[in-house]
Amino acid sequence: MTLTPTRLGSLHVRTLGSGPPALLWHSLFVDSTTWARVENRLAQSRTLLLVDGPCHGGNPPPTRRFTLDDCVGVAEDVLDHLGIDEPVDWLGNAWGGHVGILFAAAHPRRCRTLAAVGAPIPALTPAERRRVRSLTVLYLLVGARPIRSLLVDVLLGPDARAADPAGAALVGDAFRRARRTDMLHAVSALSLARPNLTPVLATIETPTLLTTGPADPMWTVADAKTAAHRLRNGSLVLLPAAGHVGPLIRAPELLADLVTAFWRDPAATLETFGGAAFEGRDPGTEH
Template structure:
């Protein structure tokens, strides 16, 4: 299994309780927030090359990884406020390059709309802006009680791994997902699932309030965040672009297309204002 080089880790007090935050690298700051169900270990294949040009602030979201679980339900606005608490604690006042995977992308959109001066650029990966569909809600509502009762067993872990990585994921990526999901306390994780997934509203109306250059990245075979949907969302932004990377689930581009994702992000960071001209089809992004 992939093992990252350690950075400096500390527990940062926030409005959602203590969050585990790791910093690694040097240069302008970039904040990384992971997907729901997993934790910051999912950045393992991109963190070292990204840290060559950025000071990475890698957050474990509430109830995930080494972070505490809030006692109550929470909102994306609460998460955005907690991210601001992290930046203030670290003394970072300059705008950051936000990189969010799925849930982290939703938090990033909310953060960029509410705290525009703190965002230099925003990149979301596998982060559908629409709320869950009725079938998706039904599936999660069926699986959460099983998870609460017995944990990350096959009937829960199998569908989750497929949703995050697609069918036939490489064993190392699947093992990383399983380890990350199995770690947190089940009650806190179940509360996070309700807060960040089942209760999440449609973010489409928020897009016009995001002034930062914004890049939407979709997996070529991600059934719940199709390239056309990413392109349509980007068109609503004042400064938006989109790109497609290999992958069939929300987390797959991080783990199964890591070199391509690193290249895409570093190119975007070099000239965020060129994002309006960045419209890559699957064939272009995998060439």
């Protein structure tokens, strides 16, 4: 892992595998270690650029306050610094999906495919904003330890700590690595201030997969279907894992199968899997 200069300061970027480039950007609250259960499989067909986003993963503090649009610029900086001018396959989880949507819309020639895993498109509802603000105050007062379990439940599902303690620890440890002031900055800029991205979807030319699960209350199947219908060239796939980060940790084989098929033949994958759920496997056994 190396420190890569960007407009928001240096970021840790790890390179793995061989083949055409794929940029992986993680969810808010965690870091690139949450790709651990899928990265080796994905690296068999791509050179993975695993980015630790601003304010996460032990990165130096950002040089200024920032927005999602600034994160798009950071991705440009990473690719330029690494000398990558060919289109990349973008794989984003939650926050990473939001950045990917804006990146694909702004730079269609630099984005070959876009997969946004567990990335709600609308802005937070008033009730969700209240919950986030309450947790932010608690985090400010007492730090990461008291809310770590609650965060794991939200990101992986309420049964994850008992059913998959190693996966829960992976998420909890990633959260603890960030500095408190940086995380508070990120929550304000990237969650509370996140715009409604619905209008952006119709402008994307890139082949696009959106995913959610039936047990993700912040990204319901109904809302995800509505969003997917706005895509010019995309589909929705349902994955059987709770929470935004759940597919990476609780259903890694299914997610890797989906992503590698999409990278191999985007058009065929959109036609085959669009709107359908992967079935027949217990995500709790895939680790």
